[in-house]
Amino acid sequence: MKAPMDRWYVGLVRSLVLVLGLLVAGQVAAVELSKKNIEAALDAAYKKYKGLQEGANADYIPALAKVDSNIYGIALVTTDGKVYSVGDIKSEVSIQSISKVFTAALVMDESGPRSLEENMGVDATGQVFNSIVAIEQYKGAEMNPLVNAGAITATSMVKGEMYGDVWGKIESTYNNFAGRKLPLLQDVYESEAATNQRNQAIAHLMFAYGHIKNDPLRATDIYTRGCSVGVNAKDLAMMAATLANAGTNPVTGKQAMKSENVPELLAVMATAGLYDDSGKWLYKTGLPAKSGVGGGIIAVSPGKFGIAVISPPLDAAGNSVRAQKAIADISEALGGNPYEPAK
Numbered sequence: 154m155k156a157p158m159d160r161w162y163v164g165l166v167r168s169l170v171l172v173l174g175l176l177v178a179g180q181v182a183a184v185e186l187s188k189k190n191i192e193a194a195l196d197a198a199y200k201k202y203k204g205l206q207e208g209a210n211a212d213y214i215p216a217l218a219k220v221d222s223n224i225y226g227i228a229l230v231t232t233d234g235k236v237y238s239v240g241d242i243k244s245e246v247s248i249q250s251i252s253k254v255f256t257a258a259l260v261m262d263e264s265g266p267r268s269l270e271e272n273m274g275v276d277a278t279g280q281v282f283n284s285i286v287a288i289e290q291y292k293g294a295e296m297n298p299l300v301n302a303g304a305i306t307a308t309s310m311v312k313g314e315m316y317g318d319v320w321g322k323i324e325s326t327y328n329n330f331a332g333r334k335l336p337l338l339q340d341v342y343e344s345e346a347a348t349n350q351r352n353q354a355i356a357h358l359m360f361a362y363g364h365i366k367n368d369p370l371r372a373t374d375i376y377t378r379g380c381s382v383g384v385n386a387k388d389l390a391m392m393a394a395t396l397a398n399a400g401t402n403p404v405t406g407k408q409a410m411k412s413e414n415v416p417e418l419l420a421v422m423a424t425a426g427l428y429d430d431s432g433k434w435l436y437k438t439g440l441p442a443k444s445g446v447g448g449g450i451i452a453v454s455p456g457k458f459g460i461a462v463i464s465p466p467l468d469a470a471g472n473s474v475r476a477q478k479a480i481a482d483i484s485e486a487l488g489g490n491p492y493e494p495a496k
């Protein structure tokens with residue numbers, strides 16, 4: 154009587170253990186960021202797009218037209234601080250608009266996330282990144298800190314009496330995200346400073362509408378300096394990984410921004426990170442990201458990894474052609490889309 158009962162009970166427990174084991178294995182497989190998987194994803198994307206000859210360097214800033222179009226580097230940093238890369242991770246390009254994310258982070262930390270929302274808004278403008286029409290439409294409200302008007306305004310909100318005080322804080326914020334002292338590309342700075350009359354006009358309009366409350370030309374110049382900081386693909390991936398890791402650099406362990414402000418910052422990146430193609434990008438990848446006309450794109454898979462690609466040729470919307478494709482492939486291979494249901 155007893156023996157068959159025992160066998161039945163043991164069988165049930167075995168089946169349950171098996172089912173649970175399969176479920177756990179399935180979960181692990183869905184999120185596994187092993188060295189092998191990451192290297193395979195990076196190599197595949199690198200090779201697939203190496204020969205792609207589409208797009209052109211930005212040339213409205215003369216120095217950008219001279220950058221080597223063949224620079225192509227991919228880097229990925231996990232939130233546990235492992236660094237992977239393929240291709241050119243030595244060449245430095247100017248960070249350009251990607252800097253806007255990190256200036257916004259500084260303002261959020263100093264004055265709270267509401268300060269940006271209340272001053273210039275957190276909505277996509279539906280216009281180009283340096284649109285004057287977008288400013289006029291709502292008198293400089295209903296913008297966001299990732300378009301020029303919002304970014305120059307955010308720069309003007311960094312607390313500090315003198316130019317050097319403000320720039321010093323911005324520079325050290327960028328450095329903390331990257332985990333090293335980033336250089337200033339003097340030739341890019343001079344080239345952009347000599348040709349940024351449109352940004353000066355934007356700053357004056359934001360001043361006229363009361364969003365910038367100090368010298369608009371000073372804010373424009375500090376913004377231009379921030380755009381001229383030099384980064385390689387590994388620096389950008391580290392900056393993205395710091396966002397993925399709730400504001401703490403996963404390699405240096407240093408806090409670059411307050412963790413409570415990260416979700417709002419990622420939300421603005423998701424809304425407005427890739428110019429007019431932000432919606433298409435989010436639809437395809439689900440990743441908060443930011444691109445710059447220097448040819449870099451960063452993307453963040455929260456809690457998992459930061460990824461960056463540098464390749465200067467841009468498409469019509471101003472986003473690096475290779476970078477978009479490579480990041481989308483790699484994230485897909487590694488389950489980076491935060492909206493993807495766990496398998």
Ligand code: GLU
Nearest residue numbers: 249250282380445446447
């Ligand atoms: N410094 C550039 C500008 O203000 C940044 C543009 C960009 O990367 O989107 O025009």
